[in-house]
Amino acid sequence: MAEIDESQAQREAIEVDRSKGDFKYEENYAFDAGVGLTPATIDYIAKVKGEEGWIREFRQKSLKIFQDQPMPTHWATADLENIKFEDIRYYLSKGQKPVRTWEEVPDDVKKTFERLGIPESERKFLAGVEAQFDSEAVYSRMKEELEKLGVIFCGPTEGLRDHPEIFRKWFGKVIPAGDNKFAALNSAVFSGGSFIYIPKGVKVAQPLQAYFRINAENFGQFERTLIIADEGSEVTYMEGCTAPKFETATLHSAVVELVALKGAKIQYITVQNWSANVFNLVTKRGVAEEDAEVRWIDCNIGSRLTMKYPGVVLRGKRARGEVLSIALANDGQHQDTGAKMIHAADDTTSNIIAKSISVGEGRSTYRGLVHIPKTLSNCRNNTECDALLINEHSRTDTYPAISVRGRKNSVQHEASVSKVSAEQIFYMMQRGLSEGEAMSLAVNGFVNDLVKEFPMEYSVELKRLIELQMEGSVG
Amino acid sequence: MPDSLVIKNLNASIGDRPILKDFSLTVPKGEVHAIMGPNGTGKSTLSKVLAGHPDYTVQSGEAFIDGEQIIGLEPDVIARAGLFLAFQYPSEIPGVTIANFIRAAIVARQAKGAPFDAKAYYNELYAKMDALKMDRKFTSRFVNEGFSGGEKKRCEILQLMMLKPKYAVLDETDSGLDIDALRIVSEGVNAMRGPDTGFLVITHYQRLLDYIVPDRVHIMWDGRIVHSGGKELALELEEKGYDWVKQDLAKA
Secondary structure, eight states, rough: HHHHHHHHHHHHHHHHHTTTSOOOOOOOOOOEEOOOOOOHHHHHHHHHTTOOOHHHHHHHHHHHHHHOOOOTTTTSSHHHHHHHOOOOOOOOOOOOBBSGGGGGGGGHHHHHHHHHTTTHHHHHHSSEEEETTTEEEEEEEOHHHHHTOEEEEOOOOHHHHHHHHHHHHHTTTTGGEEEEEEEEHHHHHOOOOOOEOTTOOOOOOEEEEEEOOOSSSSSSSSEEEEEEEEEEEEEEEEEEEEOOOOOEEEEEEEEEEEEEETTTTEEEEEEEOTTTTTTEEEEEEEEEEOOOEEEEEEEEEEEEEEEEEEEEEEEETTOOEEEEEEEEEEOOOOOEEEEEEEEEEETOEEEEEEEEOTTTEEEEEEEEEOOOOOOOOTTTEEEEEEEEEETTEEEEEEEEEEEETTOOEEEEEEEEEOOOHHHHHHHHHHOOOHHHHHHHHHHHHHHHHTTTTSOOHHHHHHHHHHHHHHHHHOO | OOOOEEEEEEEEEEEEEEEEEEEEEEETTTTTTEEEOOSSHHHHHHHHHHHTTTEEEEEEEEEEEEEEEEEOOHHHHHHTTTTEEEESSSEEEEEEHHHHHHHHHHHHHHHTTTOOOOHHHHHHHHHHHHHTTTOOOGSSSSTTTOOOOOHHHHHHHHHHHOOOOSSSESSSSTTTTOOOHHHHHHHHHHHHSSSEEEEEESSSSSSHHSSSSSSEEEEEETTEEEEOOHHHHHHHHHHHHHHOOOOOOOOO
């Protein structure tokens, strides 16, 4: 009977472990924009941030666009209609300024990030960390040697204030406010996120990391990230996200703009583990100039609905774009993810590998767009979408839109759907693995070739998150 | 019986078709028992039922591993209690390497959070692969994916040797093997024979028993054992064919 006791102990250990993201501390905010969204909300946010002039106008104009645009439910899920914009709180902060040592971070907030393991990761392998709690960053620090090289790593508020000449040149250029309804919403109320500038030729060896934490109920988090890699520079940026489980819906709607100038390389890694009440509607796009490379690694775990299609505009000759994405849809979740590759110069190449896993009643959708106009030559795209279904009720759909014209361009598209069979599970269980262990092994096998492309630390984290999801999905 | 695999009056069906009918058998630790019988007589069902396969329903009866009742337990609990099944048709697990698979199986047997000695593990794994004449490159191949019949069976025996169960059930391990592979697989099993392990070798043909010489041979017919004897029974059966059993039964 020892085995049974052991598996019970295991389950208990997981309960504790699973709550890693699911905890919250008391809310007491010095600045609260209240519930609902009006021009007065915008004024309040701008005032708290001390913003004037063009950025205030940009916010107000974006609000107008947001209000005028219809919900995209003609192609997207009707679940979007369930977002109650009038019940959401758009700005919450304790009036904190980002500090440079964890000792200065208020105790409860510090505890939050300690439980999430952020300071430990920073010591181990990161070049810089920014930690955001609801609307504002509480901690921001980068290694001194990078600062000396002229690397900038701060929030958009500080970027706008301290580096207006770089900020204004690129802000809202890759993703204009009118790009889509949620990009407009973000443009109106954005707060937090990262502003990064890597000077010419600087290669940042270790990743810069941001961590986004939602703590308050009925809250909307709208961080805004802008990364500019100047000519010949290289950077890896990593974002992690969590929120506690609330009864009510929470909204996360970020905008991320990447600019890779001539010969630069940007790698942007997301490992999100949202709780099942979060609407996660994010617009991410990068521009790659001549010989530049933009690579998105996007791991979507959790959330009620995720809609996210990272894109690359290949604007310079020989530019390269890549999206590697993994989406896991558990019971009651819908992962609507994909990629966009817009070829706008000769000799450009793009690669999309999307793997989705649907568990229980989970649903995953791949939506892709590849565009190569006929005026171009020698452009190549490779698209691969693989779906894994864990049981009868899960669902997967693929909507690849590939428009390739011109004789000298090539495209390759492959799609597959596979299932974890009862015989596979039995075989693994006969070797002593529990049902949950067997399923997570099968899922990890399915994503294995893609995960090998990830930096080590993130592949370990992803493997652990998959294990937690699969353990939790066994009855 | 504390040191035996004991099966008592087992009745099991798939759907509403009864397959095992009052099946009883005892395999003491340290012995090799062979079950022979024609196709469709319930040999594979027996192995699946013992391993806890969810497709089969047990109406009545019991099975014990060293006194611990296993019928009704989850397959993984039965496996960790000490029963290993070498499959006739092992499943493929895409993306999972043999090394990681066996490692996961060993970790599942350890106490939660116990450290895993990777160096010792690989030393042992390589030694056993050498014994089975398996190329080291096999460790990084995905479990059973694209394997030949012989490679699959060798991989089953490798797992058996690494997991060291109390009792091993070999389900038609000889099917799909050429004579060289048969010899290598048999050597692997023979190397494991000893006081700590009991074997139940299920086979249709006598051929395998030339290599794995059994202590006892049982003939299965219509869901139960109808004849038991020493190793010479297998030869007798080979000579006279299964019709002999049928006639014998008709007489009885």
